Every structure is written in C-alpha cells, then in structure tokens.
Amino acid sequence: MTTPFDDAERRIWSGRAEAYARTYARLCAHPVEALLDAAGVAPGTRVLDVGCGSGTVSVAAFARGADVYAADAEPGMAEATRRAVPGTEVRIARLPELPYADAHFDAVLANFVLNHVGRPLAALTELRRITRPGGRLALTIWRAPAAPGQTLIGRAAQAADLTRPAWLPALDPDDDFPRTPEGLAALLAAAGFLEATCSEVAWGHETGAEEWWAGAEQGIGAIGQVLNSRGPEGMVEARRAYDGLSAEFRTPSGQLVLPHVALLAAGTA
Incomplete structure (x- = not known):
C-alpha cells in the first residue's frame, strides 16, 4: 500500500533521471564505497541495489565482482542503470513491495532511498524479507538537522518567501523517525535486523554554483518543488538570495565547498 507521500515522490522524480545524473548524482556517490564495505560486498556476493538511481552503486558493486541486481520506481532511473551496467537485471519496482523471493540476496544496498518512501519501517521490513x-x-539517509551546505538552497527559498506546495505532503508523523544515528539504528532493529549500527559520514561537496543551483531549478527533490512554487518571479528572487548566501561557501577558485552529513547504517538479517 502506498501513501500520499509515495505518490508525491513519483510525481517529483518522474522524467528527472537525466537532470539528476547531471547534478546531484555525484553528491550521492560520496559514501558508496563505505556502503559496500558495510554490506560486505565482495566477489560473488548476490547484491540488490534498491533505488538504483543513475547506477552508481551498481557500477561499484559490479567492479568488486558482485552479482548485481537493481530496482527503481522511476523508469528513467532504471534505464540509466541498465546503460551503466549492461547485462544487469534491472526492475521497475517501488518499496515496500519488491518482486523478489524471500532470502534472495546476500546483501541489499539502499543509497539515499529511505528518504523517499512513505513508510520507512515497512520498507525496511521488506528489505529484511529479501535478505x-x-x-x-x-x-544511507541524510541526517537531520541538515548540514549547512545541504540547506543553502532552502535558505534562499525562505528568503524569497517560497513555501512547500500544498500538493506536496510531509511524511506522516506516525511513520517518521529521528534522523540521527540512534534513531536510524533503532528503526533497523525494529524491522528485525540484528547488530544494527549507524554512524555519521561528513564531507565537503565541491561543486560549481551553477551546477548546484541547476538541480533544484529543474525540480529535483522536494526543494526543487519549493523553488518552482511561485513561477519565474519567485525563482529570480530565490536566485538573488542564493548568490548572496553562497559566498560563505565559495573558495578562491570560485567553486563552492558545501558541508554535508549523511547517516550510514547496517544490520544483519
């Protein structure tokens, strides 16, 4: 069963695979090797990359000699992964219902996926079923409160008095959980994973000001919907604020270094 949050996520991401690949995919690639280490991915490991996006995790797992499978709810993302790892079985599927048999995989990887599901506990229970x-x-998920680099465009939107569109629901409070190491580890334990652990991963994402702005401008993620909520006029106001606020992250070369913090959790089925 899906929720209004799930339906909104499908609307947000529909047709945006290429825009994501050009902008935020590199950001989300940062913790991939640590993610594979935490899952024990090695030659011959039967791996599912769920919410595969542009295929970054699948490519890294394949490079380790793993037997890789992938799934994503957005057809464009699934196709991107097929191109990235030719011969990989990639299915279009959404959590919390995946088309795999019980106990099918040695390792399941979900890189910044739990942020995008309406029932996180149900999603994790499904991932335990197939492991x-x-x-x-x-x-991995993003920590809350978010690091300063992650909130830059949100601050610009706030300065322009842009607000969340009425059609874009927040996660139901009954389904939410603390986006902290303790909160995420507890959620894994509640889903039945043993020896659940979670730690923070912090880094400075180096990017150009135009590249960073472009992702949200093209409607990627909830922040992209906020940024586009008042048409061209609101966009111009937010961009003016963004240009001012981004100065605090600008290096002498003109690039931005944006602090980000993610949570990396793991557990045993």
Missing part, C-alpha cells in the same frame, strides 16, 4: 539469514543490509 538471506546472515546477509547484510547497508543504507
């Missing part, structure tokens, strides 16, 4: 006993789940 074999003794197999590993490893996932």
